[in-house]
Amino acid sequence: MTNENKVIRVTYIMILSIALLVFISPFFIPLIFASTIALTLYPVQLKLESKGMKRNHVAALLTTLFTTFISIPFFYFIIKGTDAVTTQLEKMSFNEKLKDQGIDELVLNMHNEIVSAIQKFSSKYDILEFLNEKKINHYLEVVNNFLLDFFREVAASLPALVVLFIIMILCTYSFLGNAEHVKNFFQKITGFSEARMQELTNIFIRDSRQVYLSNIVTGGVQSLMVAAGVSMLQMGDFFVVLFVTLILSFIPIVGAAPVAFIFAILAFFKDSATAAIILGVLGILTSVVDNILRSWIATFGKSKIPPIVAFVCVIGGALLFGFPGLFIGLFVGAYAFDTLPIFWDELNAREGSGIC
Template identity: 25%
Template sequence: MTSDKEKIFRVLAILVGILGSAYVLSPFLADILLAGVVAYALNPWIHKITKTRWCRHSLCLYGLTFGLFLIISIPFLGAISKIYGKLLAIDLTDDGKKAILTGWQEQRKHVIDTITHFFSQFGLRSTVNIDAMMTDATQKLLGAGFRLSTYIVTQIPDVLFSFVVFLVMLFLFMRHAGWMERTFRSAELLNSEETTNVITVLKETSYSSIFSSILTGMIQSTIVTTGAAIFLEVDLGLVFIVTFICSFIPVIGAAPIAFTLAIYGWIIEDTTAGIGLVIVGIVAGIADNIARVYMLKIAKDKLHPFWSLLAIIGGIMVLGLPGLFLGPVIVSATMQIAPMLLNSQSKR
């Protein structure tokens, strides 16, 4: 029989090991947690595919990992390639610089004239210094753009390394998912029913955070990008990526991207584009509400949209970009597991 001292020593040894490992791996903690959430969300699909017997388990894991690599990397590599191509296409000769300056001055004059006409309709032309306002806004935008571009360039090595860590850990989590679940059950930290309920909650919240958000974002991005392709000549890849990212934000969603494009349409005096993109924004907002509610019903997510918004914002502030998914998973799982365990304890 195991003595109390041995039990205490085992618990302390495990705690020291866990805390030490967490401290050493803390720079990659968000990437590892995100990989675990994605692996848990993919687990039902892996079982379905392997049960068909046309794909071995190891081959399925390699295929899913490589497919996810392509899905994530191709859009960003395409965007980088476009930006690099445009930079190479810039004419840095004297004539080219003069042409760029002339074009910029013409665009600036056009924007000033448009804003002046707008204020004149309300009798505010004499009270607003449009030229000074435009100069100040331009300086701020250029400064912010320079700082943002510098930050993005300096973060590229870290992002690439985090991406590699995420893919490797995703593969390992998917490969050892069964062993991890058996280990958790054999530890007998909870009774059999509670253990099953906790595992079910984690699976549902992981699925909800990953798949429902991605599918909803794809729908909204497709609607806004299609509208942009019909009414304006813009970089559709950039519109799709920005809309996809904004679609994860509850309440706000992707509609503001369409409205921003509509404002741009009015600035360039394309009324048809402005009206059309307003309609696209309304359709995207309606699609967001319908698709999100439908996905939440399928995923059985019980997290209120307000808590989801706070979880996303807090997750990003604490964990960076992975917090976009990890925040809702952590908060939603806690709000479901804590009452369940407390009610179970009170019945004993």
């Protein structure tokens, strides 16, 4: 092949690739979710196909079950959770506008308890003497406004998320129904052998399982434990605590346990030793559940991404894409960390053999 032909082919590929990326860029989020969901369900699809079911029927069945029992309830949970958290944050906002309108007594008491707890703690250390009530209120307002803006942005994007949700479901069905065609397409693009492509596919399936099974199942159990404990001790709203704890459970290093410990500290400063002990024990149990349950689920396949890298990816994803970024950041980080070495080894092997 002449150099002129190579230039023409490379230019052709680049133009089409860039055009394709531009047109599908508004749908990156549902495409990523659909691909990971399809990969998570793919082993189940193979088992059902081995029993004689047609591929299209299996794809339709799995997509319907996933949509009915997981996607729709989870989407509804996100809508209600966002609304509940936004409402609570608006009540806790101590700007002049809300002051004039009056503040719910329960919220006001909660705010005063937080300020009193911080002042009580800071009074024990000279280095923290600058934390007077005015500055504490300022710092609380900064944190509150940041969280309020984040959840308001999520709430404002909900109509668009409905459209993206529908696209995600359609893409999931398409990916499952055309799994072999998709695999063959990427195999031609990458030039990998059948064995190497199978290895890459297994990594994608493994990482998808980790995100959906490990994080959602473990986070759900932890959130229920913390929310139930806080609610029974009458220290917070069950649904709000459940929603916030579930979100935090997706953030590596942070996790769900600190929520129980924070409420334990608040209980301690409120001179409620019994509640503080109960919540402290609950925090320890939550950590134990995290280590045991997450480790067991991880036996189905665990990404090699270090916790600190996963943490950065999750936070970066949230800053770029909002709430969906909590999932997408972990997806991309895990996939990149687990698959880039494969591409690098393949590239070195080809260079060593003289193949370009």
